[in-house]
Amino acid sequence: MSTTASGTSQDDGPLRERGSEVTRLEAFVDAAFAFAVTMLVISFDSLPDSISALIEALKGIPAFAASFAVIANFWHLHARWSRRYGLDDSATTGLSLLLVFLVMVYVYPLRMIFGGLFNWISGGALPAGFTLSSFDDLRWMFLIYAIAWATLGLVMVALNR
Numbered sequence: 796m797s798t799t800a801s802g803t804s805q806d807d808g809p810l811r812e813r814g815s816e817v818t819r820l821e822a823f824v825d826a827a828f829a830f831a832v833t834m835l836v837i838s839f840d841s842l843p844d845s846i847s848a849l850i851e852a853l854k855g856i857p858a859f860a861a862s863f864a865v866i867a868n869f870w871h872l873h874a875r876w877s878r879r880y881g882l883d884d885s886a887t888t889g890l891s892l893l894l895v896f897l898v899m900v901y902v903y904p905l906r907m908i909f910g911g912l913f914n915w916i917s918g919g920a921l922p923a924g925f926t927l928s929s930f931d932d933l934r935w936m937f938l939i940y941a942i943a944w945a946t947l948g949l950v951m952v953a954l955n956r
Contacts, residue, residue, distance in 0.1 A: 797845060805894065814917060818881075818883050820883055821874075821877050824891050825870070827895040828867075828869075828870040828873075828895075831898045831899055831901075831902050833868070835905075835906055836859070845866070848850055853923060854921045854922055855912045855921070855924070856919070858906060858909040858910040858912070858913050858924075859914075861909040861912075862902075862905045862906050862909050865902060866898060866902070866905070868895070872951050873954070874953060874956050875953070890950055890954050891954070893900055893950055894950045897943065897946050897947050898947070899914055900943060901944075904939045905943070906924070906941040906942050907925055907936055907940075908936065908937075908940050910922065910924045911925070911936070
C-alpha cells in the first residue's frame with residue numbers, strides 16, 4: 796500500500812491515520828493472532844527426533860501455509876480497520892475480543908480442512924493429521940468450518956458498519 800501526498804492510500808481510499816501509538820487492544824489482538832498462528836505449527840507434539848520424522852513433519856507445510864494465509868488475512872483486515880477507524884469504545888472492543896475468540900476456535904477446523912485438502916490432492920502423500928470414520932464426519936467438519944468462517948466474516952462486517 797502506498798500513500799499519496801494528501802495522506803490517502805491508493806488502495807484503501809481516504810485513511811485517518813491515528814498516529815504511531817498502538818492501543819492496548821491492538822497489541823492484544825496482534826498477540827492473539829500470533830498465538831493462533833503458533834497453534835498451527837507443523838509438528839503438534841514435539842520436535843522431530845530424526846530426519847525421517849522431520850521430513851514427515853515438513854509434509855504439513857502446504858496445510859500450514861494455507862491456514863496461515865487465511866488467519867493472516869483476518870489479521871490484516873482487522874489491522875486495516877484499526878488504522879482506518881481507530882475506535883476503542885466498548886462495542887468495538889467487544890467485537891475485537893469476539894474476533895480473537897473465534898480465531899482461537901477456528902484454528903483447528905481450519906487446519907483440518909487444509910490438511911484434508913492437501914492429503915486428497917496429493918493422493919495421501921501429504922498427511923491429513925486426522926481420520927474420518929464416515930461421511931457424517933466429513934459433513935460435520937465442513938459445517939464447523941462454515942460456521943467459524945461465517946461468524947468471523949460477520950464480526951468483520953459488524954466492525955466496518
